[in-house]
Amino acid sequence: xxxxxxxxxxxxxxxxxxxxxxxxxxxxxxxxxxxxxxxxxxxxxxxxxxxxxxxxxxxxxxxxxxxxxxxxxxxxxxxxxxxxxxxxxxxxxxxxxxxxxxxxxxxxxxxxxxx
Numbered sequence: 001x002x003x004x005x006x007x008x009x010x011x012x013x014x015x016x017x018x019x020x021x022x023x024x025x026x027x028x029x030x031x032x033x034x035x036x037x038x039x040x041x042x043x044x045x046x047x048x049x050x051x052x053x054x055x056x057x058x059x060x061x062x063x064x065x066x067x068x069x070x071x072x073x074x075x076x077x078x079x080x081x082x083x084x085x086x087x088x089x090x091x092x093x094x095x096x097x098x099x100x101x102x103x104x105x106x107x108x109x110x111x112x113x114x115x
Contacts, residue, residue, distance in 0.1 A: 031055060038063050050075075 024035040031048040038044050042065055047058030053076030060069040072080040077098040084091040092104040 047071075047073075 021037045021039060021041075023037070026033045026035075028048070031050045033046070033048055035043060036045040040063060042063055043061055044063075045058060045060045047054065048056045050056075054073035055075065056073060058069075058071040058073065059067065060071070062068050067085055069085070070083045071078070072082065072095075078095040079098075080095060082093040082095065084093065088108050090106045090108075092106075094101045094103075
């Protein structure tokens with residue numbers, strides 16, 4: 001399962017740069033808020049850049065607007081708790097030193113909304 005979480009994290013991270021429509025960029029203090037869209041116009045990802053590096057919370061959605069992942073970056077490195085949703089589980093991935101430290105999984109019945 002850890003292997004699939006790693007693959008998912010890489011795919012989510014890689015999706016940031018693999019967009020067809022142009023992102024919407026907005027200055028917010030000393031950061032740039034980036035919103036990426038699917039070809040159908042729905043939001044794919046929202047997050048921040050600071051000094052050209054990923055920073056803070058990034059949220060990814062599927063084409064129907066359902067949350068797929070919440071990620072956290074500090075100076076371009078993966079940090080803290082990341083969450084990945086699918087039809088039946090919620091996976092919590094803890095990052096330390098930009099590497100996976102632990103993975104926890106919950107069945108759908110135990111999932112709490114993270115809005």
